[in-house]
Amino acid sequence: MPQPIGSSGPIGERLREIRKRRGLTQHQLASASGVSLSLVRKLEQGERDDTRVETARALAVALRVPTSRLLGGVRDMQGASPSVVDLWTPVRAALAAPPPGPADDAPTVAGVRAAVAAAMPLAAGDRLDELAEVLPVLLRDAAAVAAAPAGRAVNAGLMRLVGWMLTQTRQFDAAEDALGRALDGAPDDLDAAAAISTRCWLLLRRGRIAEAGRLAEEWAERIEPRMSRATPAELGAWGWLLLRAAAAADRDARPDDAERLLLLAGSAAAALGPRQVPGGFLRAFDARTVQLKDAEHAMVSDRPDRVLRLSAEISWEGMRPTSNNLNRNRLDQASARVRLRQYAEAVDTLETIWQAAPQWLPHQRYARDILGQVIARRRTLTPRMRVLADAVGVPL
Template sequence: MPHPADTTMGERLREIRKRRGMSQRGLAADSGVALSTIRKVEQGDYGSPRMETVRALAVALGVPATRLLGSAHETAGASSAVLDRWAPVRAALDAPPPPGVDEAPTVAGVRAAVTAAMPLAAGDRLEELGRVLPLLLRDAAAVADEPAGRPVHAALLGITGWMLTQTRQYEAAETALGRALTGAADDIGAAGAVSTRCWLLLRRGRIGEAARLAEEWADRLEPRMSRATPAELGAWGWLLLRGAAAADRDGRGDDAERLLRLAGSAAAALGQREVPGGFLRAYDARTVQLKEAEHAMISDRPDEVLRLSASISWDGMRPTSNNLNRNRLDQASAQARLRRYPEAVDTLETVWQAAPQWLPHQQYARDILARVVERRRTLTPRMRVLADAVNLPL
């Protein structure tokens, strides 16, 4: 029998289905995946299935999703238009440290400039961030050899890796996050780069790698709850949430719930204290609630998604891609699953108005709108506008 790595997903699906004594029709009934889709996947005529489809099949078969995906699965990266738009950022990332100049940047000046740019990232203003990053990367590289400049450079590389992951420029994101990890001053600083890399691996479809990395670092950073600092609790909590996300996508719901409970204990120990380090490290009970709603969506409990989302208080928090907007996509997905299509369109439109530069990079949004479009005989003008916004061909 060929090694799983040498077979296609369709071959693995067919082999496991037959070992379970299931027909294609029976698998369709148990998984909720269309019989025609299962046939096309097994015949190798389907292309690359969505993770939602892979997970549903894996759960019905009682195997991890990674068993179906194999080791060669990789999701699509950025379009050529996106690559062209952010080429200056990638060039600055690869450029050697600049030679000495008459007015060399100072650590204090670079730190202030990086701090001033953070609202662009937190506010989903990706295009503006892309315009300032080349100069920031150049200046931060110029001070990276100084003891005080190294963590500033590492922090900027972490933000750059986050932006490149957000825009699906995966190889460049790996480079930035690897350098951020190398330049981190301590394990807490390194954990920020590791957490973003876990997210990057999940976006790439490399679920097993993400799970292993999150587990390794969560074990490494597990704090003593009675005396843990906010930074320690936040870093540990985020790694647990990344591990839960990987377990969810692998069809291991029990593991995901266990990790979510641990993440909740970190939030409880943190209480009202604030985690330092900017928006990427922000962590509290609401962070966990958002991931619980995401877990409910992945577990195909749309009513629970809407219930949990409605219970979250947003007082004092601005909606960004890392909190409300991402949760709104879960709400839109739940509404579409419940056939509440006008509400799903309303929710997607709200996200577009709040984060017009962020939404086009969300494959999730395209999938949700595609579900709505498939079930409508005619498209409203609003649907057509949204389709253009998320790059959904009609």
Template sequence: MSTRSVGRRLQEWRKRRGITRRELSDLAGVSLSLIRKLEQGERQDTRLETLRKFAAALKIPTSELIGGSASDEVTGVDTEQWSAVREALHGRPRDEVAEEPTVEGVARSLASAMPLFSSDRYPDLAVLLPPLLRDAEALGAEGRQVRARLLQHTGWLLTQTRQFDAADLALRRALDDASDRLDAAATVNTLAWLLIRQGRFTETRALAAEWADDVEPRMSRATMAELSAWGWLLVRLSAAAVRNNRPGDAEDAIRLARTAAVAMGREYSPPGDFLRAFGPLTVAMKRTENAMVEDRPDKVLAMSQNIPVRDMRPTSNNRNRHLLDVAKARVQLRQHAEAFDLLQNVRHDVPEWTANQRYARDIFWQIVSRRRTLTPDMREFADFMHLPV
């Protein structure tokens, strides 16, 4: 994000409200030195969590403080690991092949790759995706359906690994190729997640609300797929609203998402497409995430008691994000040992995913920042996350 722009906007709103830096520090629970550095352009970054605290204190949407795009993760990372994937998305010439690809062949290859997506096997996917994307593109019009699914999952992966421009390209192309409204809604769900991670909350809310209205099913005869599509869009709407300091809108949306989940009666996990998995547990975890965004650690821990994460697949990104929220809540309540144990458990289950989470880094820094010495386990964790200590 543009820090000078953020600092300038913060200063303008603070002065418009007629409060001093110290008063804003007290209202937002943010250090006076950070406010001074932001307003003077000395600080080069700040998290969306911090901007939301400022916005709540100033009684404005968080988006008013964001100049351009922003993210709760590191942005603009151009890793060499994904360069071949980006080149394939941009249509770079492919190598000569012995025979032309077929729809059936690409579909089988995508099906075999789904476990790699769901378990965050980044090195394998970085090798597999470039030729698969080129083959899917070579199918032409008859390959639209399988190409749309491949592009959506590629967009999801690139969002996960902070390749935001490439993710946007993949998802817009997937939307163009979508064969029906539920396929399109699934892609919009992933696109909304990308927009949230870029701090584009107003745009997310408008997009998710429009599509939620379009796919809202008749509850008396709704299919699981329809309820999942509708519910996910409402979850994204809620996530954008709570981050944009609109708690009432966030609660209204998550309540409707829970209506969809209750109608489903259980977690829905369609074969071969983990991105459409949805149900009561998903909504419960997203309600907990909202509570953490609102800085309610006590509520997070209370709600987490009723979420049986042990029954869920360790590779579920929703589960892992939930565990990070619980770890963050424990840090805020000064339960540092318990928080570090949670980080270690998540790392054990999904090392590639954990290494790409700035959220995990921030939690770890909060655990160790006031310690004079680190335990061997903490030093080893810092090495794993490539953090100086």
């Protein structure tokens, strides 16, 4: 018996049921969605029981249903590679360890706060391997001071960073743990909103699109400031939640909702003006942040020309490019180049990212997919393409 639309389980039964309700053949669905006929057949016949969110979105748009309706229940996307799991084992162990007992050389709140601040450049600079080495000690010391009110806030801030890094490296269960603790220890709604924003990103990475959208919109409504007297911190937190909600709407094949939310985020950026949002690179927000997400929206909506045009209009004056902004946008640019059959330019862009962030790029499944598409269209690979394929983990 077919599973109800929106239930958990393999995508194929829901895909076949919705396609038939729409009166489409497999060939017509493949043509309307841009998804290969062979993949449509494999999904419906159960030879493939899962697919990427982007592929599901293309099918959902053609079928005129939300992506989450087609995907069904909770999906856990591909996690970390074995080498990443090994490297970060001490971090996960420190996260799971009980608070240390009293000691003669017990850490102080001020000392832990300074140590966390000193580690931030490692995160901002995408030096993930080095960060994995220092986090276990930081987690131990932050847990030791967490009983004091000031220490609780320091520990929550560290948990936000750890949750971010674990999400970045696709260690999803541990990231959920860290972000839950960050939320529990948040001293106010703005710190809580920062944890929620990262959790929405985590949910999107896990394929839990509808849940991410609901959470982001709920918190955006909860902290929406009065624009006439809103602080930079309030505008930044609200703006980021709106962007997370827009990303969820995009991936759920609701482009009108995505554009509405992007416009609201733009109003937050306009109200902010030249003022800086406090809190470091994880909370950085301004008009360029919205421009970057607008370009991402264009890529999800399959408008590669617009991706490249919007990306070219972004000014980096006064803002340090990082993988949290420029390099993520460069992936969209590379993907747009592939859509436009500009394969050499796509490889150039990926190579630029690799040179700028060699420890970050291997964690991006998006990069593997982009390069995989280029390789599939080439009879032979150039030496630099082979090097890049090894760097990002494209399967042999």
